[in-house]
Every structure is written in C-alpha cells, then in structure tokens.
Amino acid sequence: MYFNYSEEELLYLKRKDKKLAQVIDKIGYIKRETDTDLFSSVIHAIVGQQISTKAHRTIWQRIQNHYGQITPSILIKSTAQELQKMGISLRKAEYIMDFVRKVYLGQFVLSDVQKADDEEAITKLCSLKGIGRWTAEMILLFCLERKNIFSFDDLAIRRGLSMVYHRKNIDRNLFEKYRKRFNPYGSIASLYLWAVSSGAIPDMVDCRENKKAVKIKKSTASFEYMKYKYEYSSPIGKIILTSDGEKLTALCFDFDRYFSAKAKMAQYKDLEVFAQTVKWLDMYFKGKEPNFMPPIHLEGTEFRKRVWEILQTIPYGKVISYGEISRKIAEKRKVPRVSAQAVGGAVGHNPISIIVPCHRVVGVNGNLTGYGGGLDKKIALLKLEKVDMKNFFAPKK
CATH class of the missing domain: 1.10.10.10 (Winged helix-like DNA-binding domain superfamily/Winged helix DNA-binding domain)
Structure with missing residues (x-):
C-alpha cells in the first residue's frame, strides 16, 4: 500500500510554489509505502531509530519471521531479552515491551490516536517511551497517512529545501514560512523534498557544500x-x-x-x-x-x-x-x-x-x-x- 494522494494535491502545491512545481514535474508521481497498522508501525519506528535503512529492514524482517504476526496478544508473551536477540538494543526492546503492555492492558488506546488531530496524536505518541516528536510525525505520515506533516526535525527535508531554494541556512522561522505555503499538503511536499535530498534531480546540489x-x-x-x-x-x-x-x-x-x-x-x-x-x-x-x-x-x-x-x-x-x-x-x-x-x-x-x-x-x-x-x-x-x-x-x- 502506498501513501494516498492525487493530482488535486499536486496541482495545489504547483500553484502555490513555482520552484516546487518544477521539482514535481521533473520527478513525477512518487510512490511511498505505508503501514496502516498503528501497533506494528510504532514498533517498526522504534526498531529503526539510530540504525541504517539496510539494518532496519533486516531486523524488521527477522522480527516478522520470528513472531509471525505483530499483535499485542502475540508480543505480550515475549520478553525484552527475546526481542534483543533479534538484533536491537536492550533499551529499544524495553521500550517496545512497555508499549506492548500498555496496549494489551488498555492503558494506551490506539483508536484515540487515530481519532485525534495531528498535534494531539503527536502528543499521545510522545508519551510513549522511545518516541520523540520526529518519530511521531513519521508515524502520522506513513501509517495514519495524515496529509499535512512537515517536520522541522527532519534534516533531509531541510536539506531538500536548501537545494530547491538555494538557502544556506533553513532556520525555524524560514521553515515555518514554507510550512504555511505548503499547508494543508505538507506531507506531499515532504515526499518531493526527500526525493530531492536523495539526488532525484542530479543537477540540483546542496548550496551549503563547497563547489x-x-x-x-x-x-x-x-x-x-x-x-x-x-x-x-x-x-x-x-x-x-x-x-x-x-x-x-x-x-x-x-x-x-x-x-x-x-x-x-x-x-x-x-x-x-x-x-x-x-x-x-x-x-x-x-x-x-x-x-x-x-x-x-x-x-x-x-x-x-x-x-x-x-x-x-x-x-x-x-x-x-x-x-x-x-x-x-x-x-x-x-x-x-x-x-x-x-x-x-x-x-x-x-x-x-x-x-x-x-x-x-x-x-x-x-x-x-x-x-x-x-x-x-x-x-x-x-x-x-x-x-x-x-x-x-x-x-x-
């Protein structure tokens, strides 16, 4: 399953910003995979912190193979030590088991997050051990498919802005101007800025780097x-x-x-x-x-x-x-x-x-x-x- 957006959102962003319009036209439609299961998405996010994409993918596959299904009723039978054997740190394993217990016992209600607006959902997710604002924002984007997530804490987005708009420093005030410009489709703008940051347009370089x-x-x-x-x-x-x-x-x-x-x-x-x-x-x-x-x-x-x-x-x-x-x-x-x-x-x-x-x-x-x-x-x-x-x-x- 991919992040759901349409030509309508792209046309809106193109009308709002000529430079982003050029980026959208050059790259075309972007497909980004999503995981709409909130329970597994939170665990997936904790696993992926501070490790490479390749290591994240390998460990997550190992966890899926070991447990079969990633559900509260299955993981509640596990332990932090067992999770650690999958290749993650003990601290991450403890964070995951704390989350599993809270969901299993009804102390953390997943549907409350799903029903909440963006800021309230982020606050609820950040109450969990091991979840900071950036991680919560990524869960909202790639699990709940919220369309207006534009994260200041994401360095790749800031790098993309620097490359598209030739800005050496994207401070918070400037970032907020772009956020307002892309509102209410910050998530779609994020997809294209990530692509730019990853080199999707070869002749677009980071102006912060020496020529x-x-x-x-x-x-x-x-x-x-x-x-x-x-x-x-x-x-x-x-x-x-x-x-x-x-x-x-x-x-x-x-x-x-x-x-x-x-x-x-x-x-x-x-x-x-x-x-x-x-x-x-x-x-x-x-x-x-x-x-x-x-x-x-x-x-x-x-x-x-x-x-x-x-x-x-x-x-x-x-x-x-x-x-x-x-x-x-x-x-x-x-x-x-x-x-x-x-x-x-x-x-x-x-x-x-x-x-x-x-x-x-x-x-x-x-x-x-x-x-x-x-x-x-x-x-x-x-x-x-x-x-x-x-x-x-x-x-x-």
Whole structure:
C-alpha cells in the first residue's frame, strides 16, 4: 500500500510554489509505502531509530519471521531479552515491551490516536517511551497517512529545501514560512523534498557544500571520525557538529581553537544522529535540561577519556573545579595526586562541547579560565543554566 494522494494535491502545491512545481514535474508521481497498522508501525519506528535503512529492514524482517504476526496478544508473551536477540538494543526492546503492555492492558488506546488531530496524536505518541516528536510525525505520515506533516526535525527535508531554494541556512522561522505555503499538503511536499535530498534531480546540489573540492592533507587522515558535518545556528553563535556516520564525534563553536578547522573539512550529510543532536540543542537553548542524549563517540587518550567521563557527571546548573576532577581521578587510579594542569589540557580538548559540559569547569578561586569556543560562550552557557555568577570572574588578558 502506498501513501494516498492525487493530482488535486499536486496541482495545489504547483500553484502555490513555482520552484516546487518544477521539482514535481521533473520527478513525477512518487510512490511511498505505508503501514496502516498503528501497533506494528510504532514498533517498526522504534526498531529503526539510530540504525541504517539496510539494518532496519533486516531486523524488521527477522522480527516478522520470528513472531509471525505483530499483535499485542502475540508480543505480550515475549520478553525484552527475546526481542534483543533479534538484533536491537536492550533499551529499544524495553521500550517496545512497555508499549506492548500498555496496549494489551488498555492503558494506551490506539483508536484515540487515530481519532485525534495531528498535534494531539503527536502528543499521545510522545508519551510513549522511545518516541520523540520526529518519530511521531513519521508515524502520522506513513501509517495514519495524515496529509499535512512537515517536520522541522527532519534534516533531509531541510536539506531538500536548501537545494530547491538555494538557502544556506533553513532556520525555524524560514521553515515555518514554507510550512504555511505548503499547508494543508505538507506531507506531499515532504515526499518531493526527500526525493530531492536523495539526488532525484542530479543537477540540483546542496548550496551549503563547497563547489570546489577541498584537498585534504595527509595530516588530517587521523580525523576520519569527523567525516560528516552539520551546522547549527544557536542563539550565541554557529555550532558545527561532526559524525563518523553513526555517532556524534564533535560539537564545537565556529572558530573553536582546537576543532573547528578540522570539522569544517568534513562533508555535509543528513544523519539521524544530527537530527537527535539538533533536538537536544533546541531543548537546551530554550533553558531546559534535555532528558535524553544523542549517541556520542569520544576520540582521545585514556587519560582524556577519564576526564571526559567525569565531565558528563556534572549536574546541569552546577560547576566543578579542575582540582576536584584531579582528586577524583587520583582516587580512581589510587595515586597521591594528578596534575590539575593535565586535567585542564584534557578539559580544553573535549571535542563535544555543551553535551559533555566542559563549560561547567572553573578554577578553584572562581576564575572562569578559558574555553575553546571563547570565554563569552562559556559565560553565556552558565547564565543559561542559571548559575549564580557573582562569585566568578574572567581572567585578565
């Protein structure tokens, strides 16, 4: 079964937007498969998070072969451990079993989602463990066949917009203008923007990418973990994200003294991990403590990794001194002392700023010391977390 739309919707979009009209004419009618069973669609969506399309397809086929039918009465007899053997993480398996139990016991009523309007349906789906807004929106589109789903959290849609309209940055305000333009057929517009993003029109390129190929020196070969990048516009400056294709490997401000030059040499690519990180950053810069974390990979020496592990334990809105980190590491290593200067070097070389919160480390006397992205950024981040700044001071230049 394919997503159901007609010539009427296409004509409407073509009248509203000349550039999209050209895209529609070049590509023609798009067929996208749907799964109208809401129960299996939710499970299918959880299985597919943070893995490649190929792996998703393989694991889903394995689950179907094992259980036969994907129904509450069959899966309620299963366990998270049994599901894990199909090739998914234990956490995903636990999310699925929690959903199965809620449906089986009548605590989550599928028909309520089907009857609800788009926003209400998204809210209901997001109440489930493992379901975020983007996943809920995709369920509405590819299961419930809602015709006005246009997801800001979908990087491929934003890339498609960038390619069609030659925009280097599709921020939320600009995205909302396109949403209003395509209303009430945002889902159909999404189908064509996905196609553009995937290369359906060869001469249409992402204007964010350099036209001239950048020659990468041999010395950068060790930075293969910064293979792909994405740029995020934060309230305090541009942030560059990098990935090895699966996990977040760097998050730095533009002009960061250690990482930005290397990050800029990566190629643009839309990845699920970037979508998750953007969601995390959106929540963070609204002054909220994110309740999830995108998958990360930290590349460095064993000593630096130990320091970065401690950074991840510093609570939101709190600070710790370099000396305290030194003492923690000394205790773990069972040695009399560890150099605070060595700790400072490790903190300064943290590749994933904000998420691994090196900005929460200060001098023992209240000196804010330095910050790879600039001391002004460090101060802004601490103020955002409502840290009382009266006992801290910036070092004299």
